[in-house]
Amino acid sequence: MSTAPDISTLTVGDVVAQQTYSLSRDSLVRYAGASGDFNPIHYRDDVASDVGLPGVLAHGMLTMGLAVQPVVDWAGDPGRVVDYTVRFTRPVVVSPADGAVVEVSAKVGQVDAEAGVVRVDLTVTFEGATVLGKAQARVRLA
Amino acid sequence: MPVNPDLAGRVFPPASPYLVGREKIREFSRAVFATSPLNHDPEAARAAGYSDVVAPPTFPVVIQEATLAQLLAEPDAGIDFSRVVHGEQRFESSRPIVAGDELTATLTVASVKSLGGNAMVTARSEIVDETGAHVVTATSTLVIRGEDA
Numbered sequence: 001m002s003t004a005p006d007i008s009t010l011t012v013g014d015v016v017a018q019q020t021y022s023l024s025r026d027s028l029v030r031y032a033g034a035s036g037d038f039n040p041i042h043y044r045d046d047v048a049s050d051v052g053l054p055g056v057l058a059h060g061m062l063t064m065g066l067a068v069q070p071v072v073d074w075a076g077d078p079g080r081v082v083d084y085t086v087r088f089t090r091p092v093v094v095s096p097a098d099g100a101v102v103e104v105s106a107k108v109g110q111v112d113a114e115a116g117v118v119r120v121d122l123t124v125t126f127e128g129a130t131v132l133g134k135a136q137a138r139v140r141l142a
Numbered sequence: 143m144p145v146n147p148d149l150a151g152r153v154f155p156p157a158s159p160y161l162v163g164r165e166k167i168r169e170f171s172r173a174v175f176a177t178s179p180l181n182h183d184p185e186a187a188r189a190a191g192y193s194d195v196v197a198p199p200t201f202p203v204v205i206q207e208a209t210l211a212q213l214l215a216e217p218d219a220g221i222d223f224s225r226v227v228h229g230e231q232r233f234e235s236s237r238p239i240v241a242g243d244e245l246t247a248t249l250t251v252a253s254v255k256s257l258g259g260n261a262m263v264t265a266r267s268e269i270v271d272e273t274g275a276h277v278v279t280a281t282s283t284l285v286i287r288g289e290d291a
Contacts, residue, residue, distance in 0.1 A: 021175055034166075034173035036207055051224070060228045065174030065200040072178055072199070077190060079180070079238035081199040087230045137199070 004076055004141045010108050010118060017070035017106040023058055023092065024099040031062040045096065058092040058100065063131060067104050067124045071137050074106070080140050082117070087133035092126045102126050109136065116142030145261035145286050146220045147254050154216075154249040157208040159272075164241035166204070167197045174198050187240070194241035202233050206267040206280040209249035213265055221263065221286055229262065230283035236276045244272045252281070259288030 005016070028042045037059055040047040048056045064086050072078045094100045102124060109121035122135035164184065171181035179186035180196045187195045214223050239245070252264040267280045 027173075031173040034170045035204055061200060061203050061231065062174065064231060065176075065198060068199050069174065069176050072176065076178075077180055078176070078178055078196050078198055079192070081235070083232070083234045084199045085230070085232035088228050 004080060005074065007111065007113055007116060007118060007141045010111050012108050012111060014108045015105060016108060016120065017074045017104075019070040019104045021066050021102045021104070022099055023062075023094050023102060025056065025094060025096055027099075028056065028058060028062070028094060031059050031065075035059065035061060037061065053091070053093075055093040055095065058094050058102075060088040060091075063088075063092055063102060063124065064135075066102065067122050067132060067135060068137055070104050071106050071120050071122070071139060075139050075141065081137050082140050083138035084136070086122075086135040088131075089133040090126070090129055090131045092131055100126060102131070106137075113142075116140055144220055144288075145254060145263060146218050147256075149216070149219055149251045149263065150254045152216075152251045154209060154212045156246050156248045157205075157212065159244050159246045160205045160208070162197065162205075162239055162241055162243040162245060164195050167195045167201065167239075167241050170201050170204065171198055174200060184241075192238075192240050197239040197241075199233060199235070200231075201239055202235075202267075202269055202278045202280045203231075205245050205247050205269055206282070209247045209267045210265060210282065213249060213251070213263075221284070225287045227285045227287065228282065229285040230264075230281075232281040233278055234281075235278040237278075239277060243277070245269050245277060247280075261286040261288070 105123045110119035120137045124132040176198045247267045247269045252266045255262045264283045
């Protein structure tokens with residue numbers, strides 16, 4: 001394994017990673033193909049509109065999937081994320097021309113030095129409002 | 143038809159085994175903006191102690207999907223797919239998924255709750271490898287909006 005961050009240097013509240021992601025309709029089509037989730041609300045404006053949505057939405061699982069990546073990069077190994085949970089609280093509407101910008105900030109929520117596990121709390125926002133609730137990744141660092 | 147409360151505790155037959163391909167992991171990694179070399183480069187993954195490329199933390203959803211399809215297709219479930227909203231998701235891993243794994247998922251309905259006019263179904267898919275060892279548990283909470291919601 002690559003070198004992990006030193007758990008003894010971490011304090012609750014430390015911001016360990018921040019990243020901005022630009023989503024386009026292409027991103028949604030790519031995720032649909034990769035995941036097998038072909039719900040048309042993620043690529044057809046007419047279907048989204050018919051079911052009362054404000055527009056085509058990013059897959060919640062795409063938002064969940066990208067939001068943990070800054071944590072993976074910080075930890076140095078995707079295998080160190082041992083538990084990852086989110087609530088989907090608000091949709092990310094992806095405009096056909098302008099796409100959508102999703103911002104992720106990851107901060108230390110809890111340090112369990114004995115177990116070698118850190119809980120990282122994610123704040124994920126779109127247009128200034130959070131889109132995931134209680135987004136937490138447990139990362140094994142030792 | 144409302145969601146059947148008797149679903150709680152029901153265990154479904156295991157889904158067909160899923161063979162995890164290297165290119166599938168790479169494709170999924172690109173789709174979730176995963177840039178770690180361990181997701182893409184077998185040499186980097188081997189250098190880090192893995193047998194092949196490592197899947198991103200949310201990859202188990204691909205394997206879980208077949209079990210959720212079983213649940214939605216259950217004749218007496220009463221789950222109208224057009225009213226389903228994904229409420230919560232969790233992945234609890236014993237070890238990361240790597241290319242070459244042959245994985246089998248088994249779904250259990252953990253709970254069925256009513257909340258206002260909506261129903262909440264929590265479905266837990268236990269994913270094991272070819273030796274039967276636990277790899278990851280994928281848990282979804284689905285919100286089924288009521289007729290008037």
